[in-house]
Amino acid sequence: MLLRVLAALPFIGILVGVAFVNRVEPLVLGMPFVLAWIVMWVVLSAIIMAVVYRLDPSNRQLAADAEEVRP
């Protein structure tokens, strides 16, 4: 359940959040504020999904045979 709550955050950040940050100034890293906001959530999503991957027990069971075979 915690995992799904974590995963819901980017949905709230992007879909709801944009309504409140729809402006150009201040520029962040040279980008309009609303664009920087979306970029921030893209990066956060990657981090969140990495955390979810670590915490998810269904990946741990399979971790033993984690060896990758090249296609």
Place this chain on the structure above:
Amino acid sequence: MSALVIIAAVTLGALFLGVCARRGHDMSLEQWSVGGRSFGTAFVFLLMAGEIYTTFTFLGGSGFAYGKGAPVYYILAYGTLAYIISYWMLPPIWRYAKTHRLVSQPHFFTRKYDSPALGTLVALVGVAALIPYLVLQLKGLGIIVATVSYGAISSTAAVWIGACVVTAYVTVSGVRGSAWNSVAKDLLILAIVLFLGIYLPLHYYGGFSDMFRAIDAARPGFLSFPARGSSVVWFQSTVLLAALGFFMWPHTFGSIYTAKDERIFRRNAAVLPLYQLILLFVFFVGFAATLRVPGLTGADIDLSLFRLSLQTFDPWFVGVIGAAGILTALVPGSMILTSASTLLANDVYRGMVNRGASDATVATIARVLVPIVALVAVGFTLHGGATIVALLLMGYNFVTQLFPAMICSLRPHNRATRQGAFCGIVAGVAVVALTTLLHWSVGQLMPFLPDALKDVNIGILALVVNVIVFAIVSAVTQPRGAEQTHASAH
């Protein structure tokens, strides 16, 4: 002329790689369409990522930034949300597909709902959505070749050449050709887009901040969502629709099957969002073009990247950019062609016309259909005027209609019925087709809505109609003796 030599060499190289990829694998239907279910993390990653980096992003993304401004940000958002959903959605689909040895998306629906008619319907919706997608790749090819040849090759001739090349290597190599070319394409496009996205703003404006300040001063409101039209509400509804539809594309659904194990999807869910950030640099190119090559309107906004490149670089470098562009059209183009022809052969022909057809027959028919599908797409390409993004959004609205039936079928106790799924999809697709043909918007259909809601993407309306019909018909057609519960449509 040097530009033309470079793109010709790259095209031949792509063809060569595609043909080589065939060696060492006998081409059964399973091998041809899902690579024998043997791809590891890297290849599945590339197949899925490869579908984001199509002509749509390269030319459409920069063109949309150039012509519309802020609304282009939606492209960055929907993929991210789709990857998050994929973490939970793809593993059960993959497991089911592996158990039942499925090779296509309609197969999935046929088995889940025990209804070949539903499978055929899904195949037809898939093909209807893939055609605009293929058209936009060919349109991109035409733009690139015509520009890079400095007018020596007409865009009509270029579309024909491109269609022939895609057809050739899809016919010989199937999905493996796509995977190898994906590697070449992604490396080249990554380098080119990063370079252009950094160099052009610095060269013309002195920096990113300076560029955005200049645009904001020249065109106030261009860099944030407008109050009407492509507003925040439009953004929210479009991102949501595209995120749900993302994996409903027949070729994307098919690339799920190519994976070797299910953890690949979970791992990719953390990496693919970052990979998307390359799009940011595509936007920068489009924004850089707004003040430098003004005046492109309508479907011509897709030309902005090349117009600015022509004005900035030597012909040989324009050739390199063109080569990257060609690969972004050829590789996804080949995936789409493979999917569309497999759908028609395996799901429409075997599903409806000849139930007893052998795998060998179906594989042969699929290959015969490749040039025919390509020909149809060429026809639409030469007679259509929509921009690349508009074409893609229409395709998205079609495939998203498959989402409710798909997601319900993943539940352990699916109360939805085949009649419900069938009627829901038909209703949703009908709404999309009607509103697209007649250019209706939500505001026109429902003038009583508050102003803000009038900008909702029309696809949402179709999806709502779909879900309502799906739920009602499922409730009415519950098998006798079932418990007295209402059918839940998600």
